[in-house]
Amino acid sequence: MRETKNINITALAGGVGGAKLADGLAYLLAPGELVVIVNTGDDFVHYGLYICPDLDTVTYTLAGIANEKTGWGRKNETWNAFESIENLGGSTWFQLGDRDLGLHLERSQRLYEGESLSQITAEFCREFGIHNRILPMCDKPVPTLVETDKGVIPFQEYFVHQQCEPVVKGFQFQNAEHTDPAPGVIESLSKSDIVVICPSNPWVSIGPMLSINGLLDALKSTIVLSISPIIGGKAVKGPAAKMYRELGVEPSAYSVARHYKNFLTGFVIDNKDIDQKHEISNLGIKIMITDIMMNTQQDRIRLAEEVISFGQAIISG
C-alpha cells in the first residue's frame, strides 16, 4: 500500500483538466483523503437521457477508462447506436458512444425511479472500483446558459453544437443560488485541510459551483489553492481564453488569480507566466511556479505532488 500523505483534500473539477489533476491526487492520496466535487452546470437532456459530461469525464478518468485522445467519453468505444441514429436521419451534433450510452441509460433510469444524482454517482463509482468520493456539486439541475451575440444559449448547444463560436456576453447559472449543494459537499469542504480548484474553466466549470447556495462561503474559511487553466495567455483546452477576451479581460494567469482573489490562498502558475508573479503576489496570494501541462500520467502525479507540498507548506506556515 502506498504511503499516505495524511492530508484531506477536496478538489473542485470541471472536465478534462480537472479530471487529470484529480487523477494525480487520487494516485497519491489514500481512499477517504480525497473528495472530488464536480460541475454539473453543463448537464443536459439529450435523446431523453440525462447526460453529465463533466461528472462522466471525472468518473471515467478515475476509473482508468477515459478516452485520453478526445478528452470525453470512454476508451475502446464503439459507435453503432450513434451510426444507427445517423442512418435514420437523427441528430448527430452530440456524439454518444455505445458504452457511454449504457451509463446514460442506467443513470436516467435510476433518476426516473427517484434516486438522486449523488447516490447514483456513488453507486457507479463503487461499480467502477473508484475508491475516492466523487460528488456532483448539487442534485438538482442548475443549467448553465451562455449569453451571446446570438442570444441566450444552453451550454452544450454553445459548447458542442455551435463550437463556442458565438461571442460571449455573460453567463446564467439557473436557480444556482437557491439550490443546495449535494449531501457531503459542504461537509467535505469544511473538513478538508486544503481545497484545490483544478485547472478548469473559471467561467463555466468553476463558476457554476461557486454560485451554488453556501458553497462560496464554505471556501472562505479554508485554505484554497488553484492551478491556472491559462498558460501564456492561452487556455490549455477549451474556450476559457476566448471567454476572457470577449468579456473584456486579457486572458492570463493573473486574470484567473483576480477572478478567485476573494477566497484564494495560493496559486500555481506555469513557468511561462513567471513575469506575472509579482502582480499576483500583490493580490495577497501565495505563488508556486511549475510546469502545469499534464501530458502524461507522470505529469498528473508530479503536479498533484507539488500542489500537495505547496498546501503542506502553507499549513505549516
Added chain:
Amino acid sequence: MRETKNINITALAGGVGGAKLADGLAYLLAPGELVVIVNTGDDFVHYGLYICPDLDTVTYTLAGIANEKTGWGRKNETWNAFESIENLGGSTWFQLGDRDLGLHLERSQRLYEGESLSQITAEFCREFGIHNRILPMCDKPVPTLVETDKGVIPFQEYFVHQQCEPVVKGFQFQNAEHTDPAPGVIESLSKSDIVVICPSNPWVSIGPMLSINGLLDALKSTIVLSISPIIGGKAVKGPAAKMYRELGVEPSAYSVARHYKNFLTGFVIDNKDIDQKHEISNLGIKIMITDIMMNTQQDRIRLAEEVISFGQAIISG
C-alpha cells in the same frame, strides 16, 4: 424489374413468422401492392425508450438486416451499451443491441417531439430502403396484459422476463376497442384484393389487432386468408400452443381456423395436418395444404407465391 402479380395484399403480422411471410410477399409484389399492418400490443417502455418488438422485427426483416438466428434484433449487432448497463448493476432481462438501441432512441425522440408512430415508421422504412408500406395497427399505446395464475402481467414481462412460464387465463388489450387504427389501416384493408393473416400467434399477435376499433368489421367484407401458426399440434415458434392448452383448447390448425371462422375465407395448413382438412372445411373455410415451415428465403417466397395463387383462385371463383 420483376413481373407484377397485379394483386393488392394487406398482411397482418406479429413478429418472426409474420415478418418471414411478409418478406416473401414483398419479394413477389410490386411497391404499392403490399401493405403490412403490424401488432403493437407488445410495445412497451423500457429504460425510457419506446420499444416496438413486432414492428422492428418486420422492419428489420424487410430491410434485410434482421438477425435470423435470434428472431429479434439486428444482424452484425454489438452489445456494448448493454454490457455497460450490466456492469453498472442495471436491468438485463430485456436485451438491447447497440444498433437496435439507436433506432429506439431515434423513435422515442420523435414520439417525444409529437410525431406519430405511423409517421415515424414510414420515415424509418424510407431510410431503410423498404418500398412496401408498414403500418402499426394504431398510433396510441394499446398494451397487452396477460392474465395468469401469477396475476395480470404486462406482455414483455410475461414473454421475455418470465419466459411464458405463468399459466395463462386470458388477455386484456387495454383501450383497444376505443382506439382507432393508424391512418391507412382501414383504407388498405378495404382496397385490398386479399387480406393475409400471417402465421403469427392468434392470441397475442393477431388478437390485439382484431380488437382495435373497426378493424374486425373491415375484415368481414373482404377475402381473408390465413396461414396456420400451428403445425402438428405445436407452435412454429413462441407460446401459441401453450396458450391454447392453458385456455382449455387443443392446439391444432383446426383450433386456429375456428378462432378466425367469423371472417376467414381460406386457410393454409401444413401437410402434417392433412387429417384436419374436413373438420376445417366443415367450418365453411376453403383449404390449401402445403409445407408451411419457412427455414430459408426460398421457403418464404414459395409460401407467399402459394398464398397468392390460393387467393387468385378464390377471386376468380
